[in-house]
Amino acid sequence: MKAYKLKVEMIGLEPPVWRRVMLPADVTFQRLHAVIQQVTNFQSEYMDWPLHVHEFRLPEENMLVTNEPEIYEAFKKRKKGASGQTVRKPQTLKIDGFLEKYGSLSYTYDFGDDWQFAIYLEETVDDYHFGYPAVLDGAGDAPPEDAGGVPGFEHLLSVLADETHPDFEHMLWWSKEQHFDPYNRARINSSLSHQKIKKTEWNKIDHVNHQVLSDKYLPVEEDTQWGALPPDFDAELFWQYVKACTHLYGVVPLDKVLEIFNRQNPKMYIRSGDAYRVMTEADWKKRMEQSQVRQSGLSFIHQSVVEADAKAFIEENGAGKDWYIPGKEELLRYVDELYIEPTPAYQALYRKLAPHFHSLKPVSLEQALKEVSLVMQVETATTHAAQILIELSGMNSERELNELVGLYSNFANHSRHWANRGKQPAELFEREALMPLPTVPYEIGCASDKVGRNDPCPCGSGKKHKKCCGA
Secondary structure (H helix, E strand, C coil): CCEEEEEEEECCCCCCCEEEEEEECCCEHHHHHHHHHHHCCCCHHHCCCCCCCEEEEEHHHCEEEECCHHHHHHHHHCCCCCCCCEEECCCCCECHHHHHHHCEEEEEECCCCCEEEEEEEEEEECCCCCCCCEEEEEECCCCCCCCCHHHHHHHHHHHHCCCCCCCHHHHHHHHHHCCCCCCCHHHHHHHHCCCCCCCCCHHHCEEECCEEEECCCCCCCCCCCCCCCCCCCCHHHHHHHHHHHHHHHCEEEHHHHHHHHHHHCHHHCCCHHHHHHHHCCHHHHHHHHCCCEEEECCEEEEHHHHHHCCHHHHHHHHCCCCCCCCCHHHHHHCCCCCCCCCCHHHHHHHHHHHHHCCCCCCCCHHHHHHHHHHHHHHCCCCHHHHHHHHHHHCCCCHHHHHHHHHHHHHHHHCCCCHHHCCCCHHHHCCHHHCCCCCCCCCCCCCHHHCCCCCCECCCCCCCEHHHCCCC
């Protein structure tokens, strides 16, 4: 099979960035563009639409090959016979005649960052048997998207080389988000093998079940870095993030957990594939079983959401709202299943209830408030949670009960709600839209609803009311 051995070199970078590539002949400029994207760290080839435009320059032909629509449309409107540069689309023009005639091509990617490439034809061969491109050799880590051209990339490299730099963690996280990956020939070739240009001539290749054993051109090697987690990665800390986010949000996609984890721990940056491998380890299942965290597809769900069948309610109400994302220290407090943010509203309610809880009660005040909070998270109205709070408090006087309900209403409006993606109602709405304080005395219920001393305690302990919350 006819193929070209090319040297693709980025201009103006130090240390140099270059790749030596085998490319089957008879391909378009668009295919060459796609190959260049895959052998660097640029991402247009992986998007439904190009992130940035590109062009190939053929000065000998007074021709420009580009996917820039305005340039092409302007060329089409030019009067026939008018002088000027010919413009062609990269999808409709093949490289072969130009490459063989002139021996080199010039390529620009992203007119803003202005990445310049020189492409040299080193050799034309007839004994390349693979129907897809391959990298034979190379050097240098290619810049990521939107790095700011050569000056911006140089600045990025200088920051990443100095962990004491004030922007180090931010730039490290940003570079990972932009897919700034080190040069890895085996990984690039694995990706290139999916670019099916022609039919591979397996009858001429030394292989077993399409596993190549040796070849004149294609390097036979394994990616020893594939699946390796960052050296600083802490699986226990990642689990704590999953647990904390589930407690804070009730329902949270894995991608959101990864976004938060990576932003707050850029040295441990992992992608979804890495996370899946961590989540298949034996101790991961054990952690899940010993917690309130459950998994549903690509999301983590709190056990209370499962029991209340409230996933749809939480997702529908949270749609379109911004996520509340606390700092690392505050977020990790949610690892504690009893943790509730100690807002002034929470503290006022706590002080009111404290005298009514003692060591003989089966549940602590913290447990009682968490139980009420969980019920509040999964119900469409707060009456059930308020009733549970009244029963757990043991209060009887009308004055105390109305004060308690007022404090609870304020607490509910200043609590982190699953249906608000962790935001407080008070943060979302104007004050007049908050849950109003009662204007009439709170009615406890009719006599038939009163819990008898020998009745089962409504807290769910299984004990009689007189030996539990009614003690």
